[in-house]
């Protein structure tokens with residue numbers, strides 16, 4: 001599959017919302033790299049979250065920069081025929097999504113378009129899904145703090161209004177259904 005421009009699809013949403021599940025389906029469809037954003041945290045962020053302490057904005061900026069730059073590099077890598085890369089990253093607030101775009105613009109000569117898929121569901125569903133996700137540093141007591149600060153994209157951020165964001169309600173939907181809905185709304 002080929003596209004006319006370099007595209008990074010950031011699959012976001014709070015813990016347990018299905019980022020990895022949907023990102024893997026999209027990466028298989030586009031035959032492109034998938035980068036797990038959690039693997040790009042500095043050790044001090046992992047240590048903090050493992051103790052159950054939510055990150056502050058100051059903890060997040062450098063991580064988001066890394067997310068922007070690593071995914072952009074994968075996107076433009078000469079071996080990546082799709083010119084698409086998928087990265088998972090919670091992107092909970094509008095300023096984080098803007099920071100990712102800014103970091104990419106500042107540091108790369110290639111122009112990259114970002115698409116922000118924001119998966120969301122109820123707090124009850126998130127608790128249930130995080131409990132079913134073994135071996136992750138993010139425990140369920142952090143979900144409430146993520147849920148309370150998250151900004152589901154709206155208004156000018158939406159693709160349908162000329163922006164880059166696509167909110168997807170995942171409540172009572174199977175991953176395959178969410179993936180199909182996402183794919184057709186992205187129009188890539």
Ligand SMILES: Nc1ncnc2c1ncn2[C@@H]1O[C@H](COP(=O)(O)OP(=O)(O)O)[C@@H](O)[C@H]1O
Nearest residue numbers: 015016017018019020021129132133173174175
């Ligand atoms: N649409 C869905 N409905 C129900 N469970 C889901 C759905 N998507 C993912 N899950 C399950 O929820 C858990 C968390 O999914 P995951 O993709 O790891 O989310 P995230 O990467 O956002 O933390 C996993 O056990 C996964 O199988």
Ligand SMILES: O=C(O)[C@H](O)[C@@H](O)[C@H](O)[C@H](O)COP(=O)(O)O
Nearest residue numbers: 013014015016038055090092138
């Ligand atoms: O799936 C998850 O477990 C989370 O989404 C996880 O990715 C974590 O939240 C961030 O890496 C920390 O960053 P935030 O505090 O900004 O979500």
